[in-house]
Amino acid sequence: MSLRQTLHALPRDARDTLFLLVVIAWVIAPQVNVLPAWASLLAAGLMLWRGWLAFKGRPLPTRWVLAVPLVIAVAGTLYTHRTILGRDAGVTLIVMLLALKMLELRARRDALVVFFLGFFTMLSNFFFSQSLFTAAAMLVALLGLLTALVNAHMPVGRPPLSQALRTAGTMALLGAPIMAALFMLFPRMAPLWGMPSDTMSGRSGLSGVMKVGNIAELALDDTVAMRVRFDTPDGAAPPQSDLYFRGPVFGTFDGVEWHPVSPRPGDYSQARANTVANLRVQGQPVRYEVTLEPHQRPWLLLLDAAVDKPAVAGMDTFMTQDLQWLTTRAVTDVVRYKAESYTQFAHGPSTPNAALRIYTELPTGFNPRTLALAQQMRNDPALNPNPAQDNTEALVNAALTRLRTGGYVYTLEPGVYGQHTADEFWFDRKEGFCEHISSAFVVLMRALDIPARIVTGYQGGDRNPVDKLWTVRQSDAHAWAEVWLSGRGWVRVDPTGAVSPGRTGAFQRLRAPQGAFATAMGTVISPGLAQNLRAVWEAVNNSWNQWVLNYTQSRQLDLLKSLGFDSPSWQDLTMVLGILIIVAALGGMGWSLWERSQHDPWLRLLARARQRLARAGLVVPDTLPPRAMAERVQAQFGAPAAAVAEWLLRLERVRYAPHPETALGDLRREFRSIAWPRS
Incomplete structure (x- = not known):
């Protein structure tokens, strides 16, 4: 016997339970990556147990038996999240309760509780992701739950699930x-x-500190970090070598990690107090619009260097002295903002001051060979022909020349660095990713007593041929250096460009090795087709972000302006919404009246016949069938009413005909021409 025949032979309760289990599994599945592993396994075990009981027709467990997994679920939630409140703990607990409730599904009341928990769990998926994929999956889940709900209210017989699905649709x-x-x-x-975001779990993107090796991990992530639309007639971007999107700036080094000097992320009171009086720009600004994906951090990514505040709805923004733009709260949802930046700029003090000393400090006991290299360069007559003159630029160029000609390699897999990261890069490994190169370069600059720091962000991107937007991915994460030059201030120096000019000039990214599945798919789908499909999907997903997730109150008010409101407010929104609700209610009422008039044409025709007989003096009860009515007609009116009696008998036969609608039309026409008795 096939599986379909086996399922068809099951009792209706078992069939309906198995269908509901499939729907619940679909609702829970997107949360497996955010639920604790024990919760996913326990929920799967409970639902498999329930499915086995339904398939075998076994009785449900007692409440005392269910108390054991309930205690495990509550204890596991408390142990994992240290609370049963909040988003993560609440979702874990609600999933456990939903799985447990399936094991006491005995009456319709229990089914209604399952439906309620199912709809709530379906909505909780959007606490973690509002992507187009999640929305599509939850639309399927909605139809599944509605189908199960409709099916539960069809208690008679064995109605097919397709019928309930049509009603739900x-x-x-x-x-x-x-x-x-x-x-x-x-x-x-x-x-x-908005959606609650009470944890930092699931964070992706740049970090608040930089440890040598962590940006190389980001390069393995090909997800979208942001999308940029440049305000040019054809959407063209500036030269590729100018596409530096500035993020956290690190000025202190403890030998292992780089940290920002001040303000640290989250120190908003100090950040607001800072002013940026030393930013000097020239040339024409580049105007653009950014759609930034959530990264759970309080910083915005802008092209170097923006003078004016980016326009971000609902957020206060400010810039620190190192040109990083921050917001007053973490970016937990898709954010869209407009900005303008100058690719030609200078910033920072033009003459030495005490504040620059922190950018020359190095921890003791680290990288002794790099310190010795710096001393050797200082004593080199070719680099320092006149000790009385400033030879900073010559030393910077010498370090870059060493990177170009010293056999250094740009790679994603340089291995694990030890305690002396700069020494290993300059003298031993001679290979690394951008943060290895930038960190070693800045350490050398500081050993030369040249103020230097590391800037992280994104460099480059690619243009989507479908929607013409510039897509910047996590794999475009980059680290570069800034050195201070007298009379010029802070100057960008990208030592990675010296090792691999294609990285910053032609966007020749390093690619992570493909897995077995990706390699197999590459033999089935051509790279060009895969790239086109990816571009289409990302364009559709971006439209979802722009028109759905980023549909803010300002865009609501713009909609009212297009409808003729001069200065719309949220009260106007409420008024328009109220008018639409009233119109919809009136329309629904009219539809109900019309549908009632269309309900069961056979009964309406019988009622009209009853009215005609009442006019002739024969009043019959509403419960009397047509055959009994025909007998009374013959008894009261005799032979002249034989046609009416025959018509009533045919009306009764039509009720049970295979295609009653055809014969009913004939009877309706005869009703108007037949000779009804008169009083």
């Missing part, structure tokens, strides 16, 4: 206009509007 389509109206017009009032 109709319900969803009828509710879609209301959903769209609420989405477009329901007032969004920050900070109440």
Whole structure:
């Protein structure tokens, strides 16, 4: 017997339970990567147990038996999250309760509780991701839960699931206009509007500190960090060598990690006090719009260097003395902002001061060979022909020349560095990723008593041929250096460009080795087709971000302006929404009245016949069938009413005909021409 025949032979309760289990599994599946491993395994075990009981027709466990996994679930939640409150702990607990409730699904009341928990769990998926993929998966889950709900309210017989699915689909389509109206017009009032983000779990992107090797890990991540639309007629970007999107700046080094000097991420009061009086720009600004993916950090990514505040809805922004732009809260949702930057600029003091000394400090006991190299370069007559003159630029160029000609290699797999990272790079390994190169370069500059620091961010990107947006990925994460030159201030120096000019000039990224699956897919799908499919998907996903996730109150008010409102407010949104709800209610009422008039044409025709007989003096009860009515007609009116009696008998036969609608039309026409008795 095939699986389909086996399932068809099951009792209806078992069939419906198995279908509901499949739907619940679909609802929970997207959260497996955010749930604790024990929770996913326990939920899967409980649902498999419930499915086995339904398939075998075994009785459900007692409440005392269910108390054991319930205690395990609560204890595991407390142990993992240290609380049962909050987003992560709450979602873990609700998933456990949903799986446990399936094991006491005895009555319709229990089923309604399962449906409620299922809908709530479905919504909780959006606490972690509002992507287009998640939305599509939850749309399928919605149809599945609605189908199960409709099926639970069809207690008679064994109705096919396809019938319940059609009803559920109709319900969803009828509710879609209301959903769209609420989405477009329901007032969004920050900070109440949005998804809770009470943890830093799942964080991706640049870090608040830089340890040699962590940016190389980001290069393995090909997800989108941000999308940029340049305000030019054809959307063209500036020269590729100018695409430096500035992020955290690190000025202190403890021998292992680089840290920002001040302000540290989150120190907003000190950051606001800083002013940027030494930023000097020239040339024409580059205007652009950024759609930044959530990274759980309080910084924005802008092209070097922006003078004015980027326009970010609902966020206060400010710039620190090292040109990094921060916000007053972490970016936990997709953020869109407009900005303008100058690719030709200078910043920082033009003459030496005490504040620069921190950028020459090095920890003691680290990188002795690099310190010796610096001393050797200082004593080199070719680099320092006149000790009375400033030879900083010559020393910087000498270090870059050493990188170009010394056999150094740009690679994603330089191995694990030890305690003396700069020494290993300059003298032993001679290979590394951008942070290895920049860190070693800055250490050498500081050993030469030249103020230097590390800047991290993103460099480069690629243009999507579908929507013409510039896509910057996590794999574009980059680290470069800034050195201080007298009379010029801080100057960008990218030592990675000296080792691998293609990295910053032609965007020749290093690619991570492909796995077995990716290699196999490459033999089936051509690289060109795969690239085109990826571009289409990212363009669609970006449209989802722009028009759905980034549909803010300002865009709601813009919609009202297009409808004729001069100075719209959230009260106007409420008024328009209220009018639409009233119109929808009136339309629904009219539809209900019309549908009632269309309900069961056979009964309506019988009621009209009853009315005609009542006019002739024969009043019959509403419960009397047509055959009994025909007998009373013959008894009261005799032979003249034989046609009416025959018509009533045919009406009764039509009720049970295989295609009653055809014969009913004939009876409806005869109703108007037949000779009804008169009083």
